[in-house]
Amino acid sequence: MxxxxxxxxxxxxxxxxxxxxxxxxxxxxxxxxxxxxxxxxxxxxxxxxxxxxxxxxxxxxxxxxxETTEPVKSEASDESNYVTVKSPIIGTFYRKPAPDKPNFVEVGTSISAGDTVCVIEAMKLFNEIESEVSGTIVKVLVDDSSPVEFDQPLFLVDPS
Structure with a gap:
């Protein structure tokens, strides 16, 4: 054969x-x-x-x-004009400073550079993550209380 x-x-x-x-x-x-x-x-x-x-x-x-096939991403063209806020560290992502407090940001919230957008817990230390851009939050990419990796996208921000 x-x-x-x-x-x-x-x-x-x-x-x-x-x-x-x-x-x-x-x-x-x-x-x-x-x-x-x-x-x-x-x-x-x-x-x-x-x-x-x-x-x-x-x-x-x-x-x-x-044999692998990848789905065609139609959202990529829509998200190309957005800025991504990424995680600077590995840890657990939290959208609010405490369980009884409101979220730092929601979809549609206007933010300025330096505003706190979330908290990431790493080794029992809570690190406030500040936005490096000004704009409006378009999408939250991570669920509350979930683990995140270094450089993982957290938020999409419309800078216009």
Whole structure:
């Protein structure tokens, strides 16, 4: 069995919707597993016996074939004119200074450079995060009391 036949078999199995196919021949064992967005192929060829002539093809190692599709982002063009306020540290994001207090900002709130927009708790220290831009909050990108990473977008601000 040559590479082209194996590739055609992989394509056929992927199109058929089968989740797993095993093919065993005299000197070749092939297992093809398909998932939601990925196809994995394992090919095992037995080494020729000592009494057999060395006419068997060399072992073939197949790379797993991965097919991925990314959704088209229509929001990217809408958000291109907004400024993103990002997290300067790793920690837990809080929208208000205390549980009984109101949120620092809401969607539609006008902010100035230097205004506190949230608090991030890191190692029992509460760090006030200040806006570096003036404008209007368009979108809050993180849920309250959720963990955030360094440089993770927190808010979208319309600077106009």
């Amino acid at each position: 040559d590479i082209k036949e194996i590739q055609n078999l992989i394509k056929f199995v992927a199109k058929s919707g089968a989740s797993e196919v095993k093919l065993e021949m005299e000197d070749v064992k092939i297992t093809i597993r398909t998932g939601s967005a990925k196809t994995e192929t394992t090919i095992v060829q037995a080494a020729p016996m000592a009494s057999m002539p060395q006419t068997a093809p060399a072992p073939v190692a197949a790379q797993p074939i991965t």
